[in-house]
Amino acid sequence: MKYYSTNKNVSDASLQDAVIKGLASDRGLFMPEKINKLPQSFFDNITNMTLQEISFEVAKAFFGEDVEEDKLKEIVFDTMNFDIPLVSVTDKIYSLELFHGPTAAFKDVGARFMARLLGYFISKEKKDKTVNVLVATSGDTGSAVANGFLGVDGIKVFVLYPKGKVSEIQEKQFTTLGQNINAIEVDGTFDDCQRLVKEAFMDEDLNTQMFLTSANSINVARFLPQSFYYFYAYAQFKKLNPSIDPVVCVPSGNFGNITAGLFGKFIGLPIKRFIAANNRNDIFYKYIKTGVYSPKPSVQTIANAMDVGDPSNFARIIDLYKNSHEDIKSEISAVTYDDKQIADAVNQVYKKDGYLLDPHGACGFLALEELLQPGEKGIFLETAHPAKFKDTVEPIIKEEVAIPENLQGFMKGVKDTVELSGKYDEFKKFLLNNK
Numbered sequence: 001m002k003y004y005s006t007n008k009n010v011s012d013a014s015l016q017d018a019v020i021k022g023l024a025s026d027r028g029l030f031m032p033e034k035i036n037k038l039p040q041s042f043f044d045n046i047t048n049m050t051l052q053e054i055s056f057e058v059a060k061a062f063f064g065e066d067v068e069e070d071k072l073k074e075i076v077f078d079t080m081n082f083d084i085p086l087v088s089v090t091d092k093i094y095s096l097e098l099f100h101g102p103t104a105a106f107k108d109v110g111a112r113f114m115a116r117l118l119g120y121f122i123s124k125e126k127k128d129k130t131v132n133v134l135v136a137t138s139g140d141t142g143s144a145v146a147n148g149f150l151g152v153d154g155i156k157v158f159v160l161y162p163k164g165k166v167s168e169i170q171e172k173q174f175t176t177l178g179q180n181i182n183a184i185e186v187d188g189t190f191d192d193c194q195r196l197v198k199e200a201f202m203d204e205d206l207n208t209q210m211f212l213t214s215a216n217s218i219n220v221a222r223f224l225p226q227s228f229y230y231f232y233a234y235a236q237f238k239k240l241n242p243s244i245d246p247v248v249c250v251p252s253g254n255f256g257n258i259t260a261g262l263f264g265k266f267i268g269l270p271i272k273r274f275i276a277a278n279n280r281n282d283i284f285y286k287y288i289k290t291g292v293y294s295p296k297p298s299v300q301t302i303a304n305a306m307d308v309g310d311p312s313n314f315a316r317i318i319d320l321y322k323n324s325h326e327d328i329k330s331e332i333s334a335v336t337y338d339d340k341q342i343a344d345a346v347n348q349v350y351k352k353d354g355y356l357l358d359p360h361g362a363c364g365f366l367a368l369e370e371l372l373q374p375g376e377k378g379i380f381l382e383t384a385h386p387a388k389f390k391d392t393v394e395p396i397i398k399e400e401v402a403i404p405e406n407l408q409g410f411m412k413g414v415k416d417t418v419e420l421s422g423k424y425d426e427f428k429k430f431l432l433n434n435k
């Protein structure tokens, strides 16, 4: 299958090129040129299938033309080897728990799939080339990418994070791994980390000396596999509610996760409608209300993985709906919540329903509570385990939050990082010395 750029100024790429490059050379985002619908027989049987089986059928629709069937099956089964249960929170609202993977956040799915597919494509090129993955993180992305890519041949990962600005539990998840994972502590903010990565991608001299790519949700191999669990959520929902289709609510930052859900609907998944839940970074909410997209600098909130002022996957949504604000509005509604509303939801749902939300999932729960119409039921994506945001959640509920087993192992590891000042020249020198 060919992949075109949302900016439409370059010729189409193969899946292999799109995955290795990440971003098209006109700075656009890659999009698959065709959307293969899944057959009705798949949906007739979906409630009898496992997460891995469902994911493999969906993966074939997207990647089946470009990856041999047994290889694709191996990649999918390897990626999706943890449970993603649908848990009832109230009689109308379900939580899709995406936090049972290695780093307890939904980004595990995309990062693990991308690592395996990229590793496979590099081995096919047989050029003895090392691909260097640069990733700037404020916490969650770094841990998912580092763990997803750990030990993959032909790939080196450099995780840049702001010194002293990520929680201990997050830091341990990408600074204790060793092998092909390098953690760089930058004396500065997340924006400084992102600036260093961007400068490296633009630096022609550096790019002739080493091959660089990114692992954020602009990469098709990272964002598209996230559609797998929408199908599994639907299958679990259907068993409980055979006569209605779910409303699905996605706590959103860069909009990779919800875009994967939209692709799921385009290939046939019967989702009634979507809701994008925002924190105070309400760019998409304003776009839905007014039809005008005006990015602005992000503001800090307690749902910080959604602190994004210019969501990168917005370009994909616009492209999917051929720039029709009407069509986008009829398919996706948007809401925005401030820190107090988020904290109140975490506290109230815990006290009343006995379910502990993380601050991101709380936005999703609130949105369903506010927007579900009579007769509708909804699923929100619980994007991370509340223990990942212990420092925020504990003062809200005034209780300790136990660290789940999948995260406890990291706490025993020893931190190993390199400290850099935030000056680009120093970063470049470090990369060249470590290629």
Ligand SMILES: *Cc1c(COP(=O)(O)O)cnc(C)c1O
Pocket: 105, 106, 107, 140, 141, 217, 251, 252, 253, 254, 255, 256, 257, 258, 305, 306, 360, 383, 384
């Ligand atoms: C990354 C992240 C989000 C936002 O997902 P996008 O795909 O960027 O919209 C939401 N919640 C958590 C916990 C995250 O880590």
